[in-house]
Structures are given as C-alpha cells and as structure tokens.
Amino acid sequence: MTSGMIVHGVPGSPYVRAALLTLEEKGAEYELAAMALGTLKQQPHLSRHPFGRIPAFEHDGWMLYETQAIMRYVDAVVPGPRLQPEETRAAARMNQLMGIADWYVMPQVSVPITRNRVVAPRFNRPVDEEAIANALPNARICIAEIGRLLDGHPWMAGDAISLADLLLAGICRCLPRRPKARRYCKNTRICAAGLRASKPVRAWPRPPGTSCSSGPRRPREPGERCGSKDLRR
Amino acid sequence: MTSGMIVHGVPGSPYVRAALLTLEEKGAEYELAAMALGTLKQQPHLSRHPFGRIPAFEHDGWMLYETQAIMRYVDAVVPGPRLQPEETRAAARMNQLMGIADWYVMPQVSVPITRNRVVAPRFNRPVDEEAIANALPNARICIAEIGRLLDGHPWMAGDAISLADLLLAGICRCLPRRPKARRYCKNTRICAAGLRASKPVRAWPRPPGTSCSSGPRRPREPGERCGSKDLRR
Numbered sequence: 431m432t433s434g435m436i437v438h439g440v441p442g443s444p445y446v447r448a449a450l451l452t453l454e455e456k457g458a459e460y461e462l463a464a465m466a467l468g469t470l471k472q473q474p475h476l477s478r479h480p481f482g483r484i485p486a487f488e489h490d491g492w493m494l495y496e497t498q499a500i501m502r503y504v505d506a507v508v509p510g511p512r513l514q515p516e517e518t519r520a521a522a523r524m525n526q527l528m529g530i531a532d533w534y535v536m537p538q539v540s541v542p543i544t545r546n547r548v549v550a551p552r553f554n555r556p557v558d559e560e561a562i563a564n565a566l567p568n569a570r571i572c573i574a575e576i577g578r579l580l581d582g583h584p585w586m587a588g589d590a591i592s593l594a595d596l597l598l599a600g601i602c603r604c605l606p607r608r609p610k611a612r613r614y615c616k617n618t619r620i621c622a623a624g625l626r627a628s629k630p631v632r633a634w635p636r637p638p639g640t641s642c643s644s645g646p647r648r649p650r651e652p653g654e655r656c657g658s659k660d661l662r663r
Numbered sequence: 664m665t666s667g668m669i670v671h672g673v674p675g676s677p678y679v680r681a682a683l684l685t686l687e688e689k690g691a692e693y694e695l696a697a698m699a700l701g702t703l704k705q706q707p708h709l710s711r712h713p714f715g716r717i718p719a720f721e722h723d724g725w726m727l728y729e730t731q732a733i734m735r736y737v738d739a740v741v742p743g744p745r746l747q748p749e750e751t752r753a754a755a756r757m758n759q760l761m762g763i764a765d766w767y768v769m770p771q772v773s774v775p776i777t778r779n780r781v782v783a784p785r786f787n788r789p790v791d792e793e794a795i796a797n798a799l800p801n802a803r804i805c806i807a808e809i810g811r812l813l814d815g816h817p818w819m820a821g822d823a824i825s826l827a828d829l830l831l832a833g834i835c836r837c838l839p840r841r842p843k844a845r846r847y848c849k850n851t852r853i854c855a856a857g858l859r860a861s862k863p864v865r866a867w868p869r870p871p872g873t874s875c876s877s878g879p880r881r882p883r884e885p886g887e888r889c890g891s892k893d894l895r896r
Contacts, residue, residue: 480808481767481801494755496762503755522727522736529729532765534714568714575713 434491435460435504438475439484440467444540445497446485448600452501455596456508498528501593513593523579524587527594530576531601538568540601668693668737671711672718673700677773678730679718681833685734688829689741731761734826746826756812757820760827763809764834771801773834 435453439446441464453460469475471482478486479495486493487500489507494500505513515521542565546557576598580586586594668686672679674697686693702708704715711719712728719726720733722740727733738746748754775798779790809831813819819827 480804492752494759496759496766499755499758499762502758503751506751506754518736518739519725521739522732525732525735526727526729529732533716533729571713 434489436463436488437461437500438463438465438478438486438488440465440470443484444536444601445483446600448497448597449485449487449500449504451596451600452504452513452593453508455513455591456504456510458504458508497597498532498593501596505593511590513591513596515587515590515592517588520588524592524594527576527579527586528597530572530579531594531597534568534572535576535598535601538565539572543569667721667723669696669721670694670718670733671696671698671708671721673698673703676717677769677834678716679833681730681830682718682720682733682737684829684833685737685746685826686741688746688824689737689743691737691741730830731765731826734829738826744823746824746829748820748823748825750821753821757825757827760809760812760819761830763805763812764827764830767801767805768809768831768834771798772805776802 435458437446437449437453437460439449439462441447441462450460450462465475465484470479470484475486476482478488478493481495483495485497485500486495487503488494489503494503502514515524542558542561546559546562549555550557576586583589585591586598668691670679670682670686670693672682672695674680674695683693683695698708698717703712703717708719709715711721711726714728716728718730718733719728720736721727722736727736735747748757775791775794779792779795782788783790809819816822818824819831
C-alpha cells in the first residue's frame, strides 16, 4: 500500500482520468484533490503546474505533472503487476499508442468531436457541426490505425493491460457510447478494450462546482480518499 | 553494433533530429532514408506513418513511428549506457521534460517563434511578427520551467545525458543561437545542455530537394549510411 499520493485535477478531464485509472489499476491509496474548471490558471494551481493544466501530482510533497510521466511514475513506485510490457517491441507499441493518444486522438477526435458531440450539449453550449465534419477524416484514420496496431490482441500492447489502454481509455471513454463512433470502431476492438479499461472511473466522486464527471452526484467529504479496491469493484 | 535500422524523415526536422541524436548517442549503425518535405502525405510514406508525419523507423522490416517510442526502443535494443535514469524520480523528471517538449515547447516556442524567426527567413517566407509577440509569454514560461526543473544539474534529468536532453535538443537547437532567446535562457543552463546534446547533428547529410538541415551541403549518395562513430566525432 502506498500513501501520500494526491492527484490535483478536475474529475472528468481525460488526462485526470488516465492518471486515476493508473492508480486504480495498481490498487494504490490516493487522494483526489478535486478542482473546479475555472481554477486551473490561478494560484495555488499555477505553482503546481505553471502551464495551468491538469493533472498535477504530489507524492509526499514531491511534485510532478505531465500525465504520461505521472502514469509511469505510479507504475514504478506502487507495488504490483507492472503496467508496461517487458518485451521490447510490445513496450514500443505501448509507447507508440501513448504518442498516438496525445498527438492524434486528443486533437483530432476528442477536441473537435467529443467536446462538440458529448460535452457541449451537456452544458447547453452550441455544437460546431463544421468542426465535427472537418475532423471526421482524421478521426477515421485514428480509429483505423489503433485497430491495426491492436493486431487482434485484447489490450493495446498485447495480452495484458498497459499504460496505453489507460491513457486511451481516459481520452476515448465517450467514443464507444456514440452510435456513429461505434460504427467506425466495431471492427477494431477499441470498444471492448476501451470500455474494459474505463470501467473503474464510474465510481469517482464529483467535487462541488464541477459537473463533467460521470460519477455519482455526491460531494466529496473533506479529507475523503477515493481509489482503493472497494471503490473499484 | 546494431544494423538494419532505418530512419525515414526530412533532415532538419526537430523530431527526426531527436531520433537521430538518440541513435548517435548510442553509437548505433543506421541509415537515414532522407525524404523531401513534399512527400510526407504521399505513398509510400503513408504506409509507414498513416498520419503523414516524421520520423518513421524501421528495424529489420519491423515498423514503428512516434518519436518518443522510437527513442525508447533504440535505447532498449542498442547495447551501451542507458539513456534513461534508473532512479525513479530522475526518470520521472526525464518523462516530464519529454512531455513538456511535446506539449509546450513545440507548440509555444518552436512553431510560433523558431519557424517565424529562423525557418521563414531562410526560405524567403513572410515572418508573422504578431504570432511571435503572442507566443512570447508562454515561451518565457517554457524556458523558466525547464530551467527550474534542471535544478542546477548539467543535464535535464541529472548528471548524465538522457532522452529528455536529446528530444529537447532536437526541438530547441536553434534557440540558444538567437540573441534574444539567449537572453531569456542565460540563467537556465538550457544553452549549455541543449548545445552539448545537439552537436553531433551538424554532421548529417542533406538529401537532394531538402534544405532545412544545418549539415554540410553535400547530396547523399544512394545507399550511403550516416551515423556511426566516424561521422559523430
């Protein structure tokens, strides 16, 4: 059991979700210091993350940001099965898919499509149909390419869950629930792998003042810890 | 000695440079299959990299893309000193700085400032001064933050060169040569670390039809190999 770990971020954020999924998958003890959306570019958050993004991570007072770095660090310091394949080419596929998540899935699927199709209606904001239409060709390349690299395996880097599944699940969580997206995904196994990896996040609490988590609508108690196996199953 | 490694890309590209620097630093045998700028979104390159970017990497016919994945793979398979710290928090700093390179330095320094201030004049293209001015506040945060994380060490993740130095050196190579940039960098040790890590790239050949490498203006012979220690020193 590892304690003293705190994730600072807005629940529901794709990258916060990826960091939390990693902690969940390792069975780590941690605290989610839930933030409201409007507080990212303010102190005290800027002292944790000078670029004003999320998540920021704290381990016994030692600070770290950048989601991939947090995920790799958690995997290294929390005991239990590793979330990175030992075999060199499987590890390379994992790293490649994490790069694809950051460089292509986030800007070409999540930002233009998921934000407009899923997030905007939830907040009664206008939907930019032109942005969605313009993004579709690249989104199809993303989905086809992830499907190709899955290469028939149940998980992104082979036969066991890895950091690539957890990062992609954080970003793509909404994708398999959309009928049109499901049509493009259906031959790629992305739905199955993504949904399997994203299941634990449904148990996360929502902080007062935020509303983009899909977790139960219950405010977090001061000092309350989430994570650990009782929430996970 | 490892052979059968080919890097496909445009010499002078920041990310191609980072992959080559890693091969150079490991003392690997490799071939640079130099491409012209206009060929990225065409076959045969799209079959190597469906998103049409560079570099793409080949090892005995096995294909990989995404620069960080290539760098980590090369570090794993080529014998010699590792380019990733063993100590967990030093490794986390390395991963964090690689994330900062991709997420902040590339879009907030390299694209708006280096492309306009360094690349555009070289190709007689117009310089977007407004883009430069708008980018400066974020660029200053990038430089200050990298300087802070260097924490007085000679290299980005401590006392030895790591993949973070090689990625940042690929992206930031032009930065310390610009007088204004040097002024912002001078207290951060970025100049020294970046320039030390970027020295070997000056020996790279330029392919016919490209002109953004800083290497000697000599066309590459068919089948010519670069890399290896004779070019490096």
